[in-house]
Amino acid sequence: MNPATSFSIDARDGLARSGTLSTPHGEVPTPGFMPVGTRASVRALDTPDLLAVGAQMVLANTYHLMLRPGAELIDRVGGLHDFMAWDGPILTDSGGYQIFSLGPKIDEDGASFRSTYDGSPVRLTPEEAVRIQELLGPDIAMVLDECIGLPAPRKQVKSAMERSLRWAERALVAHSRPDQALFGIVQGGVDDELRGMSARATAELGFAGFGIGGLSVGEPPDDRNRALEAALAELPDGKIRYVMGLGDAEGVLDAIQRGADLFDCVWPTRLARHGKILTIDGDFNIRRAENADQAGPLHPECTCTTCLRYSRAYLRHLVATGELAAHRLLTIHNLHFTLNLLQEARLAIAAGSFADFRTAVGERRAFSDISRGS
Numbered sequence: 001m002n003p004a005t006s007f008s009i010d011a012r013d014g015l016a017r018s019g020t021l022s023t024p025h026g027e028v029p030t031p032g033f034m035p036v037g038t039r040a041s042v043r044a045l046d047t048p049d050l051l052a053v054g055a056q057m058v059l060a061n062t063y064h065l066m067l068r069p070g071a072e073l074i075d076r077v078g079g080l081h082d083f084m085a086w087d088g089p090i091l092t093d094s095g096g097y098q099i100f101s102l103g104p105k106i107d108e109d110g111a112s113f114r115s116t117y118d119g120s121p122v123r124l125t126p127e128e129a130v131r132i133q134e135l136l137g138p139d140i141a142m143v144l145d146e147c148i149g150l151p152a153p154r155k156q157v158k159s160a161m162e163r164s165l166r167w168a169e170r171a172l173v174a175h176s177r178p179d180q181a182l183f184g185i186v187q188g189g190v191d192d193e194l195r196g197m198s199a200r201a202t203a204e205l206g207f208a209g210f211g212i213g214g215l216s217v218g219e220p221p222d223d224r225n226r227a228l229e230a231a232l233a234e235l236p237d238g239k240i241r242y243v244m245g246l247g248d249a250e251g252v253l254d255a256i257q258r259g260a261d262l263f264d265c266v267w268p269t270r271l272a273r274h275g276k277i278l279t280i281d282g283d284f285n286i287r288r289a290e291n292a293d294q295a296g297p298l299h300p301e302c303t304c305t306t307c308l309r310y311s312r313a314y315l316r317h318l319v320a321t322g323e324l325a326a327h328r329l330l331t332i333h334n335l336h337f338t339l340n341l342l343q344e345a346r347l348a349i350a351a352g353s354f355a356d357f358r359t360a361v362g363e364r365r366a367f368s369d370i371s372r373g374s
Contacts (some may be wrong), residue, residue, distance in 0.1 A: 001184060005140060005181040005208050007240045007261075011350040015229065015232075015259040018349040021240055023089040023139040024179050025081065026056065030240070030255045031349075033247065033342050034059040034264040035335055036092060039068070040084040044327040045335075047085050052305060053332055054339040056088055059264045062132055062142075063095025067115050067122070069253055071135035071148050079137030090138040093263075094129045096185070097245065098148040108163065110144070126167040127174040134177040140245075142211055143171040145185040150219050157189035161198045181208035183242065190223040192230040209240035209362045216245040216265070232259045249278070249341055249365060253358045256345055272330035275319045278337045283369040286330065291316045298354035304336035356373055 007030075009019040022027040030325055035042045035050065038061045042050060051060065060080060065071060076081050080090050104113035110125030128143045133141035145164040148156060164187045164210060167338045184207035188194030211232050215224050228243065235241055243255045247265020255263070268278060275286045279299040286298070298309035298315065306315070306329045318326035341361070348357035 004179050005207070005240075007209065007238065008149050009238070009350075012256070013349045013354040016256050016345075017259065017261070017347050018346040019261065021057075021089075021262070023057075023181075025087060025089045025139055028057045028089055028262075029343075029346055030261040031252075031342050031345050032262050033252070033338055034055060034262070035271065036264055036266045037059075037084065037086075037197045039064050040074075040080060042331075042335075044271065044324075044331045049332060050086070050330070050335075053336045054343070055335065057091065058086060058088070059091050059093060060136070060138065061095060061098065062092050062100040062129060062136065063124075065092075065136060066095070066124075066132045067117055071132040075135040075137070075180055079135075081137065089140070091140040091183075092133050092136055092138040092142065093241075093244070093264075094133070094142040094185075096142075096145040096147045098131075099124065100149070106146060106163075111146075111269045115284055118303075126170040130171050130174040130182070132181065134175070138180065140181045140183055140209070141175070142183050143168045143185055143207075145187055146188070146212055147214050147217075148189070150217055152189060154191060154194070155162050156187075157191055157260075158194055160185040161189075161194055165198065165205075166205075168202060172205060172207070183207055183209045183211050183240075185211040185213040185244070186231045186235070187214045188227070188231070189374065190219050190227045191236045192226055195227045195230035196234050199231040203235055207239075211236050212260070213244045215243065215327070216247075216251070221251065221254065224251070225258065228258050228260065231254075247338065249338070250362060251254040252342070253345065253361060257354065257358055263342075264298050265336075268334035272334040273327050275326075276334075277330065278334045280337070280341075280361065280364050282365050285310065286316050286319055290369060298333050299337075302333065302337065304333045305334075306330070306333045 006022045009017050011018045019030045034057045037058045102113045104111040129144035146160040148160045168184050184202040186199045188198040242262035243260045247267035291312045294312035348354040
């Protein structure tokens with residue numbers, strides 16, 4: 001195991017487990033959620049805001065940062081931690097998903113695509129992804145993988161999974177920064193057999209931890225859960241298991257119940273910018289007319305700074321008039337809800353009552369504007 005990180009399991013409840021991820025920049029209790037700071041910034045928030053909502057680890061994106069402002073510049077000013085004034089742990093995604101969304105040309109050596117900023121040609125290989133992340137300086141770096149859209153023919157899924165394994169081997173050879181852990185990524189779509197094969201082979205390479213990629217791309221929850229079960233069953237018990245890009249409450253709790261430890265997603269922050277509010281009693285849109293004269297908070301049980309100070313009526317007013325403060329205040333609430341849910345999940349695991357907790361959350365959240373598509 002790379003000495004940069006370690007993982008200990010503190011409690012178990014069935015397959016669910018709570019533990020501690022130790023990194024050079026601090027410890028992270030798991031199950032844990034990482035707010036997404038794609039360009040070294042969680043949109044609308046600053047570092048004190050992140051600390052206030054309870055964030056202990058954040059994610060930044062290699063693809064975006066390598067293009068702007070550039071990994072070399074970030075390295076010159078002291079690395080990501082100094083650059084974004086965040087003293088806690090940071091994980092960087094290699095950019096595989098972003099590249100996939102740009103329709104790249106993939107060959108055995110790497111991926112060619114156009115910059116989303118100026119259209120210039122960009123080439124990324126497994127070795128270059130490692131080099132860039134070593135310059136950025138996160139506590140955890142992810143290997144470059146080939147992500148494909150689902151559904152897809154099994155032959156295509158298998159080919160991408162096998163190429164991701166070959167790229168993972170090359171990344172391990174290229175990685176040399178001793179204060180940074182390198183995580184492998186399990187692929188295989190929603191094919192149980194391919195997921196199991198990928199997980200076994202990735203585990204055998206000896207990574208410090210493991211991401212499970214290629215999910216949360218539109219597949220049905222039941223298919224995602226089966227794929228997770230197949231992958232998690234083959235990964236080492238004593239290493240961190242990170243489900244990439246998963247952040248909705250029900251999906252995260254389902255993954256925890258199957259043995260996953262770490263999550264990230266733009267869901268809480270992106271929804272906030274569109275006026276969508278996450279709560280334990282279902283999600284709703286603050287723009288709805290009935291909120292116009294509501295003097296109470298977004299949720300009566302919430303203890304975030306937004307709910308302790310501001311009314312639904314005021315927050316709806318900010319959204320309706322396009323005030324930028326709305327983005328910050330609603331983002332604070334949604335991240336607080338998400339991070340608090342993970343804290344309660346940890347407590348439920350320690351108490352041996354996670355299954356009951358999962359059921360209770362599902363029942364309370366059954367009515368939701370989002371689930372109805374409004």
